Structures are given as structure tokens and as C-alpha cells.
Amino acid sequence: MASSLTCTGVIWALLSFLCAVASCVGFFMPYWLLGSQLEKPVSFGTFRRCSYPVRDENRQTTVMVEQCGRYASFQAIPSVEWRICTVVTGLGCGLLLLVAMTALMGCCVSELISRTVGRVAGGLQFLGGNDISEFPFVCGSLAGQCPVAG
DSSP: OSSSHHHHHHHHHHHHHHHHHHHHHHHHHHOOOEEETEEEEEOSSSSSEEEEEEEEETTTEEEEEEEEEEEGGGGSSHHHHHHHHHHHHHHHHHHHHHHHHHHHHHHHSSSSSHHHHHHHHHHHHHHHHOOOOOHHHHGGGGGSSSOOOO
């Protein structure tokens, strides 16, 4: 099996694939934020949630549905920011998978990825994942009230 990647490139391709899978799993899991509501544990992500309140019309009360599920529609996602996050993160996961699959194909097909393209792609991945300093700025004093799962 011919390869257009060096040993370092093969390791990069495998790690890129593992990171892409981990990012996609994290995107689909509803455990981004954890808290409690009506004395029940609650968690949610951008388009999935666990243990959410529903109005019971028969008893005229609010009850907690203790199961995980998606929002009924894209418009049912609670805020515009979460909708934007869903789209951007979904596109990012798709792009990650595309790059990782291309890199994995480079392990099997000769002349698919040149040395320069491999170095540029690796550099872009490094720069893209190297700045996570925005979290404290965005969350500020609210970060203690709604901890990020992890």
C-alpha cells in the first residue's frame, strides 16, 4: 500500500481523525451545560437536552420529562446564539471529518497529499485550535452558575 505521507504525516492523520470523531461526539452529546431545575438534574447542548420542563394541561402544572431528546425544530432552539452555535459547530465538525478522511486516504494513496499541503494543513489545524482564551471573557461571572461539562 503506497502512501504520500511520512511517518509523521500518518500519525497526524490518525490524530486528526480521532480529534474529528471526538469533536463530533461532543457536538451530538447534550452535556455541554449542567444544572438543576425543579430539583431535577438538567443538561443540554446546542440542539439536544436532557430533563426538560413540559406543561401538563390535565393537572395545570409543569412537570419534568426525565429523558434526552432533540428540540422539535430548529426554531425551537431557545436562542439565536445557540442556533448559530449549532450551525457553526456542525459545519466545523463536517470540515474536520472531511480533512481527516482526506488525510487518512493519503495514508493509502500515493501522491494524494504533497509535503507542502500536509505542512500547511497541519499548521492551520494548530493555529485553529490554539486560542481558547475567549471562554472566561464570554461567560464572565455566569460561569460559576452554569458549569461546563467536561
